Amino acid sequence: MKQYKVGIIGATGMVGQRFVTLMENHPWFQLTAIAASPRSAGKTYEQAVAGRWAMKTPIPQQAKDMVVLDAQADVEKIASMVDFVFCAVDMKKEEIRALEERYAKAECPVVSNNSAHRWTEDVPMVVPELNAQHLDVIPAQRRRLGTQRGFIAVKSNCSIQSYAPALHPLRKFGLEKVLVCTYQAISGAGKTFERWPEMVDNLIPYIGGEEEKSEQEPLKVWGEVVDGKIVSAQSPSITAQCLHVPVSDGHTAAVFMSFANKPSIEEIKQVWAEFKGRAQELNLPSAPKQFLHYFEEPDRPQAKLDRELEGGMAISLGRLRPDTQYDYKFVGLSHNTLRGAAGGAVLLAELLCAEGYITAR
Numbered sequence: 016m017k018q019y020k021v022g023i024i025g026a027t028g029m030v031g032q033r034f035v036t037l038m039e040n041h042p043w044f045q046l047t048a049i050a051a052s053p054r055s056a057g058k059t060y061e062q063a064v065a066g067r068w069a070m071k072t073p074i075p076q077q078a079k080d081m082v083v084l085d086a087q088a089d090v091e092k093i094a095s096m097v098d099f100v101f102c103a104v105d106m107k108k109e110e111i112r113a114l115e116e117r118y119a120k121a122e123c124p125v126v127s128n129n130s131a132h133r134w135t136e137d138v139p140m141v142v143p144e145l146n147a148q149h150l151d152v153i154p155a156q157r158r159r160l161g162t163q164r165g166f167i168a169v170k171s172n173c174s175i176q177s178y179a180p181a182l183h184p185l186r187k188f189g190l191e192k193v194l195v196c197t198y199q200a201i202s203g204a205g206k207t208f209e210r211w212p213e214m215v216d217n218l219i220p221y222i223g224g225e226e227e228k229s230e231q232e233p234l235k236v237w238g239e240v241v242d243g244k245i246v247s248a249q250s251p252s253i254t255a256q257c258l259h260v261p262v263s264d265g266h267t268a269a270v271f272m273s274f275a276n277k278p279s280i281e282e283i284k285q286v287w288a289e290f291k292g293r294a295q296e297l298n299l300p301s302a303p304k305q306f307l308h309y310f311e312e313p314d315r316p317q318a319k320l321d322r323e324l325e326g327g328m329a330i331s332l333g334r335l336r337p338d339t340q341y342d343y344k345f346v347g348l349s350h351n352t353l354r355g356a357a358g359g360a361v362l363l364a365e366l367l368c369a370e371g372y373i374t375a376r
């Protein structure tokens with residue numbers, strides 16, 4: 016397989032550190048440039064993350080001595096060094112939109128973790144197992160941007176990964192109504208317990224903007240490409256509440272669902288067990304072998320026990336049972352900074368390479 020040179024924009028942050036860690040020993044991707052704000056630019060990566068390295072494994076050797084570039088001042092330079100960039104920065108939305116377009120217009124594909132472009136009509140928001148066909152919109156986006164190579168592709172919000180994958184193959188039964196409560200880890204806010212001591216022994220019932228994302232993003236993922244734009248699906252109707260809980264990593268979702276053509280519990284479990292997406296068909300390096308794992312044990316999935324399943328890229332499910340107000344209820348779990356953030360973006364980049372949208376220069 017070809018090797019691709021990769022840049023990470025926002026490499027010093029929580030998601031950026033995950034990207035750096037995931038590039039170590041990646042079979043296709045070679046970490047070539049790292050960039051962050053002017054506060055970090057000019058320092059070695061080791062100096063720039065001193066006192067805030069949040070990963071459980073040490074800083075990869077290959078990254079330690081790399082000099083951090085300035086994400087905004089060095090766009091052209093970075094674009095000339097790499098085949099594509101991952102982007103995960105904490106800036107104002109309009110600044111992120113502009114920055115990502117600058118990279119794309121410099122003919123550097125952008126695989127983004129940020130939410131800024133999720134609702135841009137010709138930007139695909141892709142979970143590789145669910146809607147790989149949305150990459151078909153990229154030629155239209157390139158026409159708008161006036162580029163040959165450059166484009167932006169985004170991953171969806173971390174919260175939806177704990178329930179949308181399980182709902183996806185059940186839509187054929189006429190999925191009509193979904194109620195979901197998410198119990199979200201503090202790393203989703205870029206935090207650890209050391210940096211957010213208020214979360215120890217606590218629960219905060221508010222995550223700004225998260226409920227809207229949780230209700231609307233699955234509908235874009237289930238939408239269709241029409242005339243160079245992605246048109247969202249009209250159903251199911253989804254209502255969500257999102258809470259921060261004192262868990263380091265791993266978002267849990269308690270889900271209730273109703274169907275027009277109600278399947279049996281056995282049918283649902285069989286659909287989950289047999290489900291494979293484009294990522295599995297292409298045997299992408301970061302794709303879990305079994306995407307949806309169902310646990311029969313009544314007290315699973317648990318964040319601490321199950322979040323690392325298949326490298327943190329699988330979705331864990333359990334407790335499927337009838338409900339008194341909806342047809343069924345179940346619990347889902349996904350690793351929010353792996354499947355939900357950097358890992359999901361790495362899998363998307365692998366898909367873009369395998370499908371020929373990102374090429375090695």
Ligand SMILES: NC(=O)c1ccc[n+]([C@@H]2O[C@H](COP(=O)([O-])OP(=O)(O)OC[C@H]3O[C@@H](n4cnc5c(N)ncnc54)[C@H](OP(=O)(O)O)[C@@H]3O)[C@@H](O)[C@H]2O)c1
Pocket residue numbers: 024025026027028029030031050051052053054055056086087103104105106128129130172173202203204205206351352355356
């Ligand atoms: N944490 C998650 O689980 C998660 C999940 C999905 C999506 N996201 C999204 O991913 C993005 C990053 O989140 P995070 O949790 O990694 O944030 P973070 O830990 O606060 O890191 C922010 C990064 O952005 C850089 N940055 C800040 N201001 C900048 C500027 N003016 N110019 C260039 N770079 C700048 C920082 O560089 P310095 O170190 O130099 O300041 C740092 O590398 C956000 O858009 C977030 O919504 C996060």
